[in-house]
Amino acid sequence: MPEKKKKYVEYGCCCGSSCGRVGGPEGITGCRFSLSPMSDAYVDIILEAVRQADVSKVYSLTDELSTVYRGRRQHVLDALKACFTGAYREGVHMVLEATLSKGCPGDTEGESYLAADDVLQNEPRIRDVHFPVTSKISLYPMGMEDYMPHIAAVVNRAVDLGIYDRSAHYVTVLKGDVQDLFSYFDWVLGYCAEHLGHAVFQVTLSVNSPSE
Amino acid sequence: MPEKKKKYVEYGCCCGSSCGRVGGPEGITGCRFSLSPMSDAYVDIILEAVRQADVSKVYSLTDELSTVYRGRRQHVLDALKACFTGAYREGVHMVLEATLSKGCPGDTEGESYLAADDVLQNEPRIRDVHFPVTSKISLYPMGMEDYMPHIAAVVNRAVDLGIYDRSAHYVTVLKGDVQDLFSYFDWVLGYCAEHLGHAVFQVTLSVNSPSE
Numbered sequence: 001m002p003e004k005k006k007k008y009v010e011y012g013c014c015c016g017s018s019c020g021r022v023g024g025p026e027g028i029t030g031c032r033f034s035l036s037p038m039s040d041a042y043v044d045i046i047l048e049a050v051r052q053a054d055v056s057k058v059y060s061l062t063d064e065l066s067t068v069y070r071g072r073r074q075h076v077l078d079a080l081k082a083c084f085t086g087a088y089r090e091g092v093h094m095v096l097e098a099t100l101s102k103g104c105p106g107d108t109e110g111e112s113y114l115a116a117d118d119v120l121q122n123e124p125r126i127r128d129v130h131f132p133v134t135s136k137i138s139l140y141p142m143g144m145e146d147y148m149p150h151i152a153a154v155v156n157r158a159v160d161l162g163i164y165d166r167s168a169h170y171v172t173v174l175k176g177d178v179q180d181l182f183s184y185f186d187w188v189l190g191y192c193a194e195h196l197g198h199a200v201f202q203v204t205l206s207v208n209s210p211s212e
Numbered sequence: 213m214p215e216k217k218k219k220y221v222e223y224g225c226c227c228g229s230s231c232g233r234v235g236g237p238e239g240i241t242g243c244r245f246s247l248s249p250m251s252d253a254y255v256d257i258i259l260e261a262v263r264q265a266d267v268s269k270v271y272s273l274t275d276e277l278s279t280v281y282r283g284r285r286q287h288v289l290d291a292l293k294a295c296f297t298g299a300y301r302e303g304v305h306m307v308l309e310a311t312l313s314k315g316c317p318g319d320t321e322g323e324s325y326l327a328a329d330d331v332l333q334n335e336p337r338i339r340d341v342h343f344p345v346t347s348k349i350s351l352y353p354m355g356m357e358d359y360m361p362h363i364a365a366v367v368n369r370a371v372d373l374g375i376y377d378r379s380a381h382y383v384t385v386l387k388g389d390v391q392d393l394f395s396y397f398d399w400v401l402g403y404c405a406e407h408l409g410h411a412v413f414q415v416t417l418s419v420n421s422p423s424e
Contacts, residue, residue: 008368011360032382036248064423097309140352148223156220170244211276
């Protein structure tokens with residue numbers, strides 16, 4: 001009888017591109033990310049970065065593994081860029097790993113702050129911050145058989161922007177200024193909203209690596 | 213004319229579950245991972261962890277962002293577990309982020325070491341290593357419309373094993389001993405090989421978090 005006491009999950013079925021767009025094409029963008037400053041001072045760096053980001057226009061929750069932002073695309077990316085630039089320390093190797101999601105069929109309309117206006121909370125004070133970033137990205141268009149052309153379109157946009165460094169096993173490597181990379185991420189999420197139902201965009205950002 | 217000089221990528225089309233199984237169901241398993249020890253001694257910790265892992269039965273390449281292992285499933289996981297346990301330091305918060313891939317249609321048969329025998333290179337010296345790990349996982353079954361039941365099957369296996377902690381936005385959180393988590397990851401990749409064409413299994417492992 002112990003079997004019956006287990007709380008199994010049930011996700012039901014997914015109907016690909018026709019469902020999952022909670023709130024429509026301009027609906028919920030979600031982001032779960034972790035900051036890893038490779039320094040004895042990592043606790044202070046992470047907490048300060050999370051605290052100084054203005055998250056008044058996104059749903060925000062930090063747990064023992066990561067932080068989640070949910071809301072309109074521009075506000076999620078604005079908060080994420082504020083957190084990342086706020087965690088930057090001269091000479092400190094730091095990695096941000098982020099899962100950006102659009103149209104997840106398991107999603108709900110709750111915890112999303114979709115009513116926020118267009119005014120960005122953090123951009124005015126961070127738009128002049130510049131430092132070089134090495135990034136790896138992977139796009140996962142879900143629920144469709146022919147997904148590789150979408151991946152190619154997203155990678156080729158990076159080629160056009162001059163931030164494409166190379167293709168490698170399982171990822172594409174980008175190099176560029178922090179502002180250019182976040183502009184590109186905004187474009188990618190716009191592409192996903194327009195062309196895909198459910199898509200996951202996995203991103204890693206690295207600064208001050210001694211391997212460079 | 214500058215347009216023509218750009219080196220665009222071409223990934224062609226993907227035919228879902230019928231292609232992409234390079235080397236068959238027991239073909240190439242790939243893993244790209246990054247270690248982030250949050251300590252001033254991170255360089256030594258990472259380099260020592262990478263060096264002490266016996267990678268003689270996998271293809272291995274470390275670049276400025278991450279390390280790639282490719283080969284038979286058991287050897288890729290054996291090398292990954294050796295690297296992770298080798299990077300563990302009492303009291304040091306450390307995160308491993310890994311992308312595990314099976315059947316990528318962009319894959320090639322090169323760089324894979326599929327001819328290796330069954331004998332695990334690292335397991336005898338690491339099988340008695342125990343420490344608690346908090347993990348978040350996400351499974352992305354590619355090229356199929358009805359992918360949610362596969363995600364549920366994989367999450368419910370974690371429920372059966374007693375390592376399921378909770379579902380959260382975009383991930384499932386697991387908690388357990390390092391040996392139990394890696395045994396589960398082996399089961400998940402076996403499930404992918406049996407039931408899915410191309411699948412990506414994104415994993416984060418965290419130890420010694422002060423937030424616990």
